[in-house]
Amino acid sequence: MSTVKIFDTTLRDGTQGEGVSLSVEDKLKIAQKLDSLGVSYIEGGWPGSNNKDIEFFLRVGELNLKHAKITAFGSTRRKDTLAENDPNLNRLLEVGVKAAAIFGKSWDFQVHTAIQTTLEENLAMIYDSVRFLKSRGLEVIYDAEHFFDGYKSNPEYAVATIRKAEEAGADWIALCDTNGGTLPHEVSAIVADVRTRVSCPIGIHAHNDCELGVANSLAAVMAGATQVQGTINGYGERCGNANLVSVIPNLQLKLNYDVISGEQLASLTSVARYVSEIANMHMPINQPYVGTAAFAHKGGIHVSAILRDSSTYEHIKPELVGNKQRVLVSELAGQSNLVFKAQELGLDFDTGNAQTKALIEQIKSMEHQGYQFEGADATLELLMRNAYGQLEEVFTLESFKIMVGKTVNQPVVSEAIVKVRVHGETVYNAAEGNGPVNALDNALRKCLERHYPDIQNMHLADYKVRVLDDKDTTAAKVRVLVESSDFQSSWSTVGVSENIIEASWEALADSIRYALLNQTPAEIRTLEHREPLGIVNH
Ligand SMILES: CC(=O)SCCNC(=O)CCNC(=O)[C@H](O)C(C)(C)COP(=O)(O)OP(=O)(O)OC[C@H]1O[C@@H](n2cnc3c(N)ncnc32)[C@H](O)[C@@H]1OP(=O)(O)O
Numbered sequence: 116m117s118t119v120k121i122f123d124t125t126l127r128d129g130t131q132g133e134g135v136s137l138s139v140e141d142k143l144k145i146a147q148k149l150d151s152l153g154v155s156y157i158e159g160g161w162p163g164s165n166n167k168d169i170e171f172f173l174r175v176g177e178l179n180l181k182h183a184k185i186t187a188f189g190s191t192r193r194k195d196t197l198a199e200n201d202p203n204l205n206r207l208l209e210v211g212v213k214a215a216a217i218f219g220k221s222w223d224f225q226v227h228t229a230i231q232t233t234l235e236e237n238l239a240m241i242y243d244s245v246r247f248l249k250s251r252g253l254e255v256i257y258d259a260e261h262f263f264d265g266y267k268s269n270p271e272y273a274v275a276t277i278r279k280a281e282e283a284g285a286d287w288i289a290l291c292d293t294n295g296g297t298l299p300h301e302v303s304a305i306v307a308d309v310r311t312r313v314s315c316p317i318g319i320h321a322h323n324d325c326e327l328g329v330a331n332s333l334a335a336v337m338a339g340a341t342q343v344q345g346t347i348n349g350y351g352e353r354c355g356n357a358n359l360v361s362v363i364p365n366l367q368l369k370l371n372y373d374v375i376s377g378e379q380l381a382s383l384t385s386v387a388r389y390v391s392e393i394a395n396m397h398m399p400i401n402q403p404y405v406g407t408a409a410f411a412h413k414g415g416i417h418v419s420a421i422l423r424d425s426s427t428y429e430h431i432k433p434e435l436v437g438n439k440q441r442v443l444v445s446e447l448a449g450q451s452n453l454v455f456k457a458q459e460l461g462l463d464f465d466t467g468n469a470q471t472k473a474l475i476e477q478i479k480s481m482e483h484q485g486y487q488f489e490g491a492d493a494t495l496e497l498l499m500r501n502a503y504g505q506l507e508e509v510f511t512l513e514s515f516k517i518m519v520g521k522t523v524n525q526p527v528v529s530e531a532i533v534k535v536r537v538h539g540e541t542v543y544n545a546a547e548g549n550g551p552v553n554a555l556d557n558a559l560r561k562c563l564e565r566h567y568p569d570i571q572n573m574h575l576a577d578y579k580v581r582v583l584d585d586k587d588t589t590a591a592k593v594r595v596l597v598e599s600s601d602f603q604s605s606w607s608t609v610g611v612s613e614n615i616i617e618a619s620w621e622a623l624a625d626s627i628r629y630a631l632l633n634q635t636p637a638e639i640r641t642l643e644h645r646e647p648l649g650i651v652n653h
């Protein structure tokens with residue numbers, strides 16, 4: 116089995132992506148994760164660029180990384196100067212790394228236009244810079260910027276630049292598709308040719324401008340490259356870099372290369388999600404391998420088949436990359452979707468019976484009205500339990516009223532009064548909130564806390580509203596999704612109505628019903644000890 120080394124540049128090229136900005140602390144946390152994932156190189160930043168990157172290099176030693184080599188990034192010396200006088204190259208030495216990646220120009224057009232020097236001076240810049248760093252004992256990865264475009268324009272010159280780097284002692288030559296415009300068949304042919312012209316090991320650094328970053332990286336490896344540069348989740352300049360989260364399993368599981376251990380591969384999903392959290396970048400649900408929808412099945416036909424054998428609709432076992440199979444229930448569901456959910460919930464479930472058929476009809480009809488159960492697992496569970504007579508109604512609404520008032524120069528005030536039936540008595544309470552829904556939530560909890568004191572531990576974590584029929588503005592329905600949490604777990608519920616408050620009530624009420632599913636009511640206090648206000652006995 117051949118080995119491929121992973122060179123991670125999330126902390127350098129990744130931060131060149133729009134919206135990605137990492138503090139030193141963030142970078143240190145990500146470096147730790149990348150090390151445990153088993154990457155061989157972590158490019159931590161460009162010390163010649165800013166103090167944050169310098170601080171990262173000065174502090175990264177604290178992490179005692181087990182596996183990865185910390186690498187600093189820079190460029191070849193400036194034109195018409197000496198390498199030993201170049202501030203950028205000297206910074207690479209000052210930050211105490213054992214490896215440096217420096218980029219130089221491969222494309223004659225770039226030499227003339229971007230750095231405005233001669234082809235000969237560019238060759239000298241490459242040679243002197245690599246030589247200088249090698250003479251100071253560093254491992255040098257030479258990044259041949261725009262190599263593929265350079266090769267297409269002037270192959271002899273492009274190859275001459277990497278030969279100069281090799282002659283100066285470069286340990287690796289990474290061929291860069293800097294503008295991301297090269298196609299896989301071109302990458303294959305060019306890498307294969309380069310391998311006959313230099314003996315240094317080859318890396319690939321692909322950008323994703325044609326959405327081919329991953330495909331081009333695989334093509335390069337299949338043509339003989341043994342290092343892949345890329346970033347977690349594909350962050351990077353413009354459309355990003357090759358996404359290592361896809362490159363790694365493709366190499367390992369599909370092409371049988373030795374990249375990281377099976378245990379490390381099983382941490383891939385958590386690493387990808389961790390980095391997206393730290394970078395504060397939304398992670399697409401359909402991100403291959405690691406997205407929450409990567410192994411989510413919605414169509415009834417698919418679910419029926421995966422229950423027999425998951426390979427019918429899954430290209431790998433999700434656990435190999437630390438992800439998991441999910442089944443969604445929607446208007447596209449058949450009985451198999453419900454069987455799967457019921458198994459997850461530990462409910463007794465009979466596929467052929469009238470209750471199941473009625474439940475499917477109810478779900479389809481509710482989805483038609485605007486409900487969506489994919490994102491509201493808790494409401495779905497309540498419906499399923501109810502259909503099978505396994506739901507005890509802990510409270511029922513009698514009424515609610517909401518008042519929202521504003522006095523000039525004062526904040527808006529929201530107050531709600533809720534009257535519900537709980538354990539045979541009618542309880543009502545009023546509460547304020549920072550908005551009408553919050554006031555409603557507070558008042559409902561006050562009504563229930565006597566019987567269910569643990570309800571104080573739960574809170575609303577997220578609230579989303581979506582207008583459903585925006586063509587019909589006055590009668591438009593809204594769908595409210597509420598996410599609640601009790602610090603140990605979280606659950607989501609849905610409500611739909613033409614009135615936003617009613618939709619919010621439905622979602623809130625379901626959220627609390629769900630929270631109370633496994634709670635035993637506290638012993639009801641005797642009448643004498645009850646507060647007089649707020650309880651009406653019948
Ligand atoms: C393909 C890549 O992703 S390369 C990495 C790109 N990343 C970044 O640029 C992020 C960090 N960059 C920075 O902080 C700054 O650009 C710095 C500190 C590196 C340089 O800043 P400045 O000195 O103000 O230069 P500026 O950014 O305006 O211009 C780039 C200079 O680098 C030179 N240059 C570009 N490529 C190279 C190279 N391979 N070797 C040597 N010099 C180069 C250019 O000729 C230009 O110098 P000139 O104006 O004397 O002709």
Ligand SMILES: CC(=O)C(=O)O
Pocket residue numbers: 128218258259260261291292293294320322
């Ligand atoms: C070096 C680099 O980041 C590039 O050429 O894209």
